[in-house]
Amino acid sequence: MKPPPTEVSLDPESWDELSRVAHQALDDALATLRDVRDGPPWRPLTPAARAELGEGVPRRPTALGAVYEQFRRAILPFRTGNVHPRFWGWVMGTGTAEGVVADLLASAMNCHVGGYDQSASEVERRVVAWLAELMGYPAASSGLLVSGATVANLTGLAVARSVAAGFDVRKDGLAGHPRLRVYGSRETHSWAEKCCDLLGLGREGFKRVAVDSEGRIEIAALRAALREDRAAGVRPMCVVGNAGTVDGGAIDDLEALADLCAEERLWFHVDGAFGALANLSPRLRPALRGLARSDSLAFDLHKWGYLQYEVGCVLVRDRAAHRSTFQTAAEYLRPLARGIQPGPLEFADLGIELSRGFRALRVWMSLKTHGVERLAHVIEQNVEQARYLADRVRAEPELELLGPVPLNVICFRYRGRGITDAVLDDLNREIVVRLQEDGIAIVSSTRRAGHLALRLAITNHRSRLEDFDMLFDAVLRLGREPAVATKAGGPRSGSL
Ligand SMILES: *Cc1c(COP(=O)(O)O)cnc(C)c1O
Numbered sequence: 279m280k281p282p283p284t285e286v287s288l289d290p291e292s293w294d295e296l297s298r299v300a301h302q303a304l305d306d307a308l309a310t311l312r313d314v315r316d317g318p319p320w321r322p323l324t325p326a327a328r329a330e331l332g333e334g335v336p337r338r339p340t341a342l343g344a345v346y347e348q349f350r351r352a353i354l355p356f357r358t359g360n361v362h363p364r365f366w367g368w369v370m371g372t373g374t375a376e377g378v379v380a381d382l383l384a385s386a387m388n389c390h391v392g393g394y395d396q397s398a399s400e401v402e403r404r405v406v407a408w409l410a411e412l413m414g415y416p417a418a419s420s421g422l423l424v425s426g427a428t429v430a431n432l433t434g435l436a437v438a439r440s441v442a443a444g445f446d447v448r449k450d451g452l453a454g455h456p457r458l459r460v461y462g463s464r465e466t467h468s469w470a471e472k473c474c475d476l477l478g479l480g481r482e483g484f485k486r487v488a489v490d491s492e493g494r495i496e497i498a499a500l501r502a503a504l505r506e507d508r509a510a511g512v513r514p515m516c517v518v519g520n521a522g523t524v525d526g527g528a529i530d531d532l533e534a535l536a537d538l539c540a541e542e543r544l545w546f547h548v549d550g551a552f553g554a555l556a557n558l559s560p561r562l563r564p565a566l567r568g569l570a571r572s573d574s575l576a577f578d579l580h581k582w583g584y585l586q587y588e589v590g591c592v593l594v595r596d597r598a599a600h601r602s603t604f605q606t607a608a609e610y611l612r613p614l615a616r617g618i619q620p621g622p623l624e625f626a627d628l629g630i631e632l633s634r635g636f637r638a639l640r641v642w643m644s645l646k647t648h649g650v651e652r653l654a655h656v657i658e659q660n661v662e663q664a665r666y667l668a669d670r671v672r673a674e675p676e677l678e679l680l681g682p683v684p685l686n687v688i689c690f691r692y693r694g695r696g697i698t699d700a701v702l703d704d705l706n707r708e709i710v711v712r713l714q715e716d717g718i719a720i721v722s723s724t725r726r727a728g729h730l731a732l733r734l735a736i737t738n739h740r741s742r743l744e745d746f747d748m749l750f751d752a753v754l755r756l757g758r759e760p761a762v763a764t765k766a767g768g769p770r771s772g773s774l
Pocket of ligand 1: 369425426427428429467469522523524549550551552578590
């Protein structure tokens with residue numbers, strides 16, 4: 279019996295025991311991915327699991343082995359399921375097996391990547407430079423890895439605000455100045471209002487502009503909005519171009535937007551949350567012409583880059599503008615010319631966070647182990663899968679394709695035969711839920727062309743054509759099932 283120590287560390291008493299549990303955990307983690315196809319994409323938490331996770335504050339220690347068993351029982355089985363080959367809801371990435379290894383190692387190193395003279399900073403600098411090159415940005419541009427596209431977009435817009443305001447907005451704030459406004463298409467993701475609100479522009483600081491039949495911003499309508507606002511004393515600040523809208527995958531005419539922004543002296547920001555990754559493919563790249571002319575660009579790596587959460591990237595063409603938007607000074611952060619902190623905290627000076635982790639390792643390992651060509655191949659494969667499913671839907675009279683399929687997003691619905699529109703919305707909502715609950719596939723829903731639609735965003739490197747066939751068959755089967763119609767609450771006239 280050891281006497282109670284006076285100095286306590288959180289390191290394990292037995293590294294051997296920790297190692298045993300850790301090896302088991304790693305094996306289980308990899309098996310989860312290896313065997314993922316054998317199970318359903320999603321299963322709801324059992325009441326027992328929910329109860330087990332409802333316990334009070336743990337005051338006393340529990341052995342890691344026992345805690346791990348609880349994890350295996352009550353946590354591991356009940357995931358969102360985006361690791362599964364038939365998960366296509368919202369826009370979620372699958373993650374990679376190498377990403378598990380990278381995260382384990384990054385966690386062991388546990389670097390603070392606010393800056394500092396360390397390998398992690400070199401890796402982040404390198405990764406951002408690679409991403410800039412892949413997006414066609416100049417080598418002198420700036421960038422930062424962040425938690426996701428929302429923060430990447432916020433970061434880009436913050437730089438836009440400080441550049442375009444025409445006064446020292448960081449010092450004075452916005453009070454007493456003309457209203458600043460940001461413009462983007464009606465199809466822009468909901469981050470836009472959230473970020474304009476956070477930047478003090480208010481939700482109405484973002485103006486949604488009409489789109490054409492392909493879901494792309496109407497340039498003439500944008501010009502009209504700018505003219506009207508200027509006449510009313512509003513100060514246009516920035517235009518957001520979409521490279522892949524969330525509901526339809528539409529890509530704005532980025533070249534035209536770049537021209538317009540140059541002419542009107544506006545900041546040109548592109549939200550390419552998932553769509554910008556198509557730039558990795560020489561075949562898909564022409565659709566993104568103009569992307570590299572933006573002043574700032576936001577995209578995710580945890581969506582179509584197939585990486586684990588959380589990682590997105592913002593690129594900013596003007597390094598000085600980027601830095602001056604976020605740079606701070608404090609005595610306790612002052613560099614000492616030599617040693618571990620020879621210069622300013624480079625990454626902390628480019629974004630919101632001071633303390634930040636080594637998410638760059640995940641990106642570095644993935645880009646190296648797969649190579650950009652293979653990633654591009656899988657991205658193209660997802661686009662082909664969307665087209666394949668669209669072709670099958672078009673050829674099936676009981677299904678209806680809703681909107682064009684320019685990229686990897688596809689919306690469609692079951693329409694059966696002779697069923698009224700009012701009933702179809704409920705019926706399709708029920709189909710979405712049944713696909714989820716029956717463990718077949720995860721799709722989400724949206725409204726397209728006035729109808730409730732099944733929506734897929736294919737950012738999944740595990741999907742195969744057979745998975746889309748399975749979905750196709752299941753939608754037809756569920757649509758024809760009387761029980762589904764009853765649950766959806768509709769009478770079914772004239773259907774088979
Ligand atoms: C997902 C998404 C976002 C937000 O990205 P997060 O990584 O979830 O913060 C922004 N824009 C588009 C088009 C998206 O698909």
